[in-house]
Amino acid sequence: MSKTPCFHCGLDASAAEITFDDKPFCCNGCKTVYEIFSVNDLTCYYDLQASAGAKPSDIEGKYNFLDNAKIVESILDFNDNTTQIATLYIPHIHCSSCIWILENLNKLNPAISASIVNFGKKTVRVTYNCNNITIKQLVKLLGSIGYEPFISLDDYSVGKKNVDRSLIYKLGVAGFAFGNVMFLSFPEYFQVTGFWIETYAPVFRWLMFSFSLPVVFYSAQDYFISAYKGLRSKILNIDVPISLGVVVLFVRSTAEIILNLGTGFFDSLTGLIFFLLLGKFFQQKTYNFLSFERDYKSYFPIGITKLYNDGKEESVQVYDIVKGDRLLIRNEELIPVDCILINGKARIDYSFVTGESEAVSKKSGDKLFAGGKQLNGSIEVDVLKTVEQSYLTQLWSNDVFNKNKEDGFTTLTNAISKKFTIAVLSIAFIATGYWLFVDSSKALNVFTAVLIIACPCAIALAAPFTFGNLLRIFGKLKFYAKNASVIEQLAAINTIIFDKTGTITANKETSVMYEGSNLSDNEESLLRSTLRNSNHPLSRSLYSLLDQHNIVTLDTYEEHIGKGIEAKHNQDTIKIGSAPFVGATAETATLNTAVYVSTNSKYKGRFTFYNKYRKGLSKLFNKLKKHYDLVILSGDNAGEQENLTKLLPAKTKLFFNQKPEDKLEYIKHHQKSGAKVLMIGDGLNDAGALAQSNVGIAISENVNIFSPACDAILDASKFNQLHDFIKASKSAIKIIKWSFLLSFFYNSIGLYFAVTGQLAPVIAAILMPLSSISIVVFTTVSTNFLGRKLQKKKAY
Template identity: 75%
Template sequence: MENKTCFHCGDDCGSHPITLQDKSFCCNGCKTVFEIFNENDLTCYYDMQNAPGAVPKEIEGKYDFLSQDSIIEKLTEFRSDTAEVATLYIPHIHCSSCIWILENLNKLDANISSSQVNFGKKTVRVTYNPEATNLKSIVLLLSSIGYEPYISLDDFNSGKNHINRSLIYKLGVASFGFGNIMFLSFPEYFELNEFWLEQYKHVFRWLMFAMSIPIVFYSAQDYFISAYKGLKAKLLNIDVPIALGVSVLFIRSTIEIIFDLGSGFFDSLAGLIFFLLVGKFFQQKTYDFLSFERDYKSYFPIAITKIDKNGAESSIQVYDIEKGDRILIRNEELIPVDGILINGKGEIDYSFVTGESQTVSKKSGDKLFAGGKQTSGVIELEALKSVEQSYLTQLWSNDVFNNNKEDGFATITNKVSKHFTIAILSIALVATTFWLITDASKAMNVFTAVLIIACPCAIALSAPFTFGNLLRIFGKLKFYIKNASVIEKLAQIDTVIFDKTGTITSNKSSNAIYNGESLSDSESLVLKNSLRGSNHPLSRSLYNILEEHNIVTLDTFEEHIGKGIEAKHNDINLKIGSASFVGNTREAAVLNTTVHISSNNIYKGKYTFYNSYRKGVSKLFNKLKKQFDLVILSGDNEGERENLKKLLPAKTKLIFDQKPEDKLEFIKYHQSEGAKVLMIGDGLNDAGALAQSDVGIAISEDVNVFSPACDAILDASKFKELYAYIKASKSAIKIIKWSFVLSFIYNVVGLYFAVTGQLAPVVAAILMPMSSISIVVFTTVLTNLLGRKLK
């Protein structure tokens, strides 16, 4: 009886397979998984890849420890009555079908609201309802379908990343095989006829064949898998020529020893795969280092207000927060660290963490989680731990907030590699055909040498190392970019749009004069505390200008974006904002920025602001005007038009009285006309415009306003350096293009020797990683020089 393979995992079912619906399974575990998928209409899972599952192991009682609340507290990054979020490491994630099923867990368990896979880190981030299920049930579900998580509290506490041990194992196998195959090849290399006797020759050749099998089918499997997936998706990716070269070498060598035509090229084959993996290991280690620097040094430059023992308030960087610190969170501010609510009414929006925008009410003594946003006035909390910068970076880089900008954006590497692979395959086929006609003995050597020497590793490395190093340099210079693709998009912009208040003006040095009926002590108290809870640039400026008052908790607080603030305390209902918002319909046109105040619907007066522009604004705009269309898009009135005309270049467009939605539509219209737009704003009123623009930069000036809409955060002290950062992004593209040129020159020279039959495959395999290393050194040195110029 012929043994059958398991429909779920692909293993041999043995002589007694378990059958269901004319399908064979190796065990009841695999059969159960298939039944789960079948009941939930998820059997298309098997259409993506034959037998993609893993054999479920006996797990009864294994995860009972996940019922302990103290352990759940450590493994979850967010907990509330209605939602919990946990990130689990799944070692078995290996293909597109894995991603598909893990991102459809909600179809297996309705209590799971969402699940996101990070394929590179082999993790799945699961959001679920703790009232109906728990972490143990989630882990058991994952284990039952063949994706058992690896849970280690030691790893969690240390914060270390999971090392890709698979690459190390594959490199070890390739290294062992390569060394021994080279050793067995020595007699033939040196033509030691006395030793290379007829009875040993065949033994040595078959030993080399045996050692090459794990090298090809284990160490090189990633190249075959990648090439297969690319071809299946009708794409020629950069691993296709590598997989083809390895296949040709192995098949030809095997044929030679079977028919006793020669010893084959097992030494070249083993050397090729070994050096490929060395280059890959080198790439991973270097890029991991860059990622480490990004995770732990590219912090948010946002500040938080710390309250000392005497009640005095001071701004500190978020990463200076320590356990036990008392911190102030204003309206629309991000909570940067887990803490206990001390004062105020918490209305927390956890949509950045859970994806659900519904606010959660919290009272004094409740625990608040990092990543939440306060939406109703000011609160005070006591920090339970220091800030985890990598967690904040994870929130900022969440793909949920990035998809709209990535649609249709093709990276420079993808554009080049698509044509590169076609060209190399064409050259290889033409050269091989030529040698088959002229000298068939050289044809296979030429074919394999061409594919190896023209390996596109150097092209694949150029952009990651250039952008990765520049991300690190920008971070040190207080320009914090979300990801590498932002640099590439920044280099393409042709239109720069600025908000005015809080962007080109400085909140710290603004002056304001009050005109109107004097405010009572009670009204002044409510005014001060209302401004204390707002993050609008004018609110912060006015708060800093006014005299100190006692701190009270407001009864109600509501901030109307683009209009003003409404707050109530005892019997006083105060409105602060535009003339129309506070009900002053008789206000004549003014030529300055104003903030109006009404108390219990009675108009009281207004503060008139005299703007102080950031140092270096005029010089910055004069540099930008040479290459970009410049626009000032402000929500304020036209009071500053004449001052701005004197300060800014003549061609700068000045547009005032713009609501947040007007700014968004303005950008959308210009994009429809082909413009590549950079928007610079304050991150609060400008969130929509920042999201719509090709690149959105939020200016940070001691304000803890976090919005996933922005692509970068620029410290206000570095505002005048904006042109230098844009120029550096364009230079980074030039560096990548020059590295492509170097790679092209290397390939042309190498291809000449390969096509003419003068280059052995093993020499090509040695030269190939050397070219990759040289490209990495080239891009790193030039980006470091670029960084020195920026400093």
């Protein structure tokens, strides 16, 4: 009796006799899922992969524990009483159809605003309006369409459930079959004649065929699936030639047995797949052993101000924060931990987390979540949880903030791998065609050996391991890149643009002189309280130099980017910033960098800054000038032009009085002329320029200015080693090219023996993973050597 597959999940539907839209279903659950997709115009789900769905299980009452507020709170990543975010582990995620339907949950329920799948971890991160759908209803919705989440209340840790042991199982099946096929092939190897040939040869051959079936259709299925998906997406991936070789071996061997022409190549076939899987298994073990610490982002250096009972303030790194600490969050700073608002007026922008641009106001006692940005002066908070570095950097490295810079940028691997695969397929067919005419008995061996020995795995591994290890090394040296693409683009830059204040000047060593009317105690207190809210480098420098005064909570606070700040406390108002902003007359202006102050609309005086440039600045610029066009774009006036002209190399371009939008337009204009721009700024006023540049680096002096605009963060103490980091990026490209050359050399030798018929497919399957491991070892050792050279460099 023939079986009728269920249209949704592919199981046998012949006994159920349930049809809808002339389509068979194995149960009412699958029929209901199809109806849901049909009503919501989502039936193209089945176009991506036939019978891709899972049979929905009965979950009525199973998730009643999600009515408990405390349990829900432990599961949620984010909750502001309107928007909630939860990351759920979905074991059934297995194909492109799964990704498509899970990222279109908003079509099933409009209360869901976004859903993003992490295919590798089998998780979906869902953002939804909790006033219109609860997490319990969300889980039931997922279950109803066959994607029931796995939630463990004992130890809720998303994505770490059900360790995937499928590779071990497939390796075991292949090894068992390979051993038995080799055993059954012994009579053929020793050319036994007579009674054996007449009686047992056909039985042994069909037994070998039987043993090969689970190997081909189970153990090798990952190669077929990967090759199919690649071809469907018009991509020639590395599994296409492997799959082709396996199919040719199986078809040829089966034909020989059916037509009684010989024993076939089942020993080579099962051995090939066994050694491919064994190689993959050992590759995984090798990669783990040579781990380049994929959690390099845990080095991320966000600094935060910690408050003590005696009023002392100290800048600490966020991973030193513990539950119960009191923190000061300034204007435009990112909240690094879940916390409770204690003092101040909070207006939080959660667009970094939720994508919603509208800021929300919070009052004392409200809970604030990591990832929000304070927009209304400074606040004091008590820490509820220690920081989760991976969570913050997950936001920072989100592809949403990285798409524009990678548009039109072709990586080395992408540029080579496709051409390599086409070349290998061409060689395989040409060589096979030649041997069909010269010696047809060798043709099949040549075809499969070529496809296997020339597998471009080594090429695919060179860049990830080189850049991954270098990311770790850079992190330890206090240069924190967002991802591997940053290093590759950093190696390609030809123009470097610097901001001045807070970038090439050292805030902590700046001297300040006040000129003007004496400030009363109330005015000094208001001045310091206002400066305390700001993250601008000049504000931070001035704040640290002022005498201690009582800190007051401001009634209003507003920061005007590129102009200054203004605030109000009781009946007193204050403005701090440029001369025009505070209403200073032209006579009071100075060519030096200065901050002007007015209280209650009356000009009081100015703080003149005498800049101290960073150590090694002149030597750094002289090194960079040999290879790059150097530009200074400053928002300050031209007071420092004479000093900079003497300090910096000749022909360094200097531009002053540049607004943030002017910097952005300058970069955009030069990019149109072919410039590859590296922008180095303070991360606040320069956000637009950092985002527009090919690579944007923010200089950090333990200040929590955290923005997706920057591609990397450089600790201020390592500023004079900028040239070394750029040089190391270029060296990484050389290491990858040497890896490609090594792979090409290996493949050329292997192809020679394969094309001439001197290399058996089984031997090729053993050599292939060894070549991949050798590339991993080479790149890891090379980058470690590069890292040691960087560490030995001393500040100049």
